[in-house]
Amino acid sequence: MSRPKILVSGHIAWANKEIYDLLQPFGDIVWLDSPTRDHFRTVFLPQHQGIVGIYRHNSSADHIGVYDKELVDMLPSSVKFIAHNGAGYDQIDVAACKARGIQVSNTPGAVDTATATTGLHLLISCFRQFTKAEMNARAHKWKAGLPPAHDPDGKVLGIVGLGGIGTVLAQRCKDSFGMKVIYHNPRPRAGAPEWAEYKPTLEQLLRESDCVSLHCPLREETRGLIGATQFEQMKPGAILVNTARGAVVDEKAMIDALKSGKLYAAGLDVYPDEPRITEELFSFPNVTLLPHMGTETEESQKSMEVAAMMCLVKGFQTGEIGNRVA
Known part of the structure; x- marks a missing residue:
């Protein structure tokens, strides 16, 4: 046989x-x-x-x-x-x-640690505007046009989809910056850290978070999960980090939020039509862009x-x- x-x-x-x-x-x-x-x-x-x-x-x-x-x-x-x-x-x-x-x-x-490290880089870059600073340095402009940014210390981190990656990122942000961690899942996660506060609705999480980090899988129910309504629910000057899937975010609504100043910054490792990145995103100095580097380690x-x-x-x-x- x-x-x-x-x-x-x-x-x-x-x-x-x-x-x-x-x-x-x-x-x-x-x-x-x-x-x-x-x-x-x-x-x-x-x-x-x-x-x-x-x-x-x-x-x-x-x-x-x-x-x-x-x-x-x-x-x-x-x-x-x-x-x-x-x-x-x-x-x-x-x-x-x-x-x-x-x-x-x-x-x-x-993939938990490598992707969480990517998310941490995006988060820090967004708070401190390090992408624009690097663009300045490479263009020999020093600090021209660089107003003071923000410290992540003590801010509220909202995790959408608290699984392995989100938990590692949350732990690092809590330990390093003393960030308060809140999260939203369809239901409370069994075994979630006691310091991670559950929010039963996405709207509650968005209204309280200084930085929203996405870690949910792409399914029909999560496609376009973060759209115009959700950006409107965020704090003025909030930050969005996405290491999940590009299509979880309505990209046009995100660009509109960046243009209006509703979003202070965005850190993106994923895009709806990879490997293509929407050209307009390159015009935002407050957007950190990575080419899906989440798990790019040996x-x-x-x-x-x-x-x-x-x-x-x-x-x-x-x-x-x-x-x-x-």
């Missing part, structure tokens, strides 16, 4: 040894080499029958596209598990997977790769994939 196959759909950068040590005991590893979706459907899949588990990295989208319903429906009936490398899994149609009995996982804890990327592999290991061992999201 032939062994199951495990498809590596995307890039492995740091755990090339681990993938064989961890997964080969459960099946034969095959690597995605399809340049197009059509090749994947007509050539690759017929050549590789018996795929049970899939390790997926976003880099595979460059070749076969995202795991939308069309792609999920072309997978063989043998597929039981898709282990996605990443905390956000909006590139996978989880409803289509569920309809076919395919379990999907993600790697939330593996340590976090290896941790994510191994975490995704371990999700598959658990699936093969128990029939229930680790970190299951669908």
Whole structure:
């Protein structure tokens, strides 16, 4: 009887040894080499029958596209598990997977510290206007046009979506700057730190926060979660930090809030149409822009790769994939 196959759909950068040590005991590893979706459907899949588990990295989208319903429906009936490398899994149609009995996982804890560090950089840069200061320095303008900024010390940090990343960021802001931390989730988070105060409505959080940091996943109910109404509910001169997903924010409404001065500053690591960044954002010296750097460290990327592999290991061992999201 032939062994199951495990498809590596995307890039492995740091755990090339681990993938064989961890997964080969459960099946034969095959690597995605399809340049197009059509090749994947007509050539690759017929050549590789018996795929049970899939390790997926976003880099595979460059070749076969995202795991939308069309792609999920072309997978063989043998597929039981898709282990996605990443905390956000909006590139996978989880409803289509569920309809076919395919379990999907993600790697939330593996990205906590690296993404929280990115959020902390954005937060500090926004309060202190370090982006404009650096632009001045590079343009040999010293402090021209640089009024005093603000200290983050003692300010109110509002976390929208208190999970692993938000908790690490909140802890660092509390410990380093004595910031008061409030948060909003659909319901109070079990095990949330006692110093993090729960706000039952998003509006309450927005009205009280000096800085709002977004950490919620992108789903239909969170698309455009922060729009014109929500910006109006914020304190005058508030700061917005987004390391979640670009589409969680109505970008036009954010730009309007920056123009009006309702937002003092914004720190962005994510955008609605990556890798494109809306050109108008470059005109704001009070906006710090990063090219989705949240997990761009060797340590976090290896941790994510191994975490995704371990999700598959658990699936093969128990029939229930680790970190299951669908």
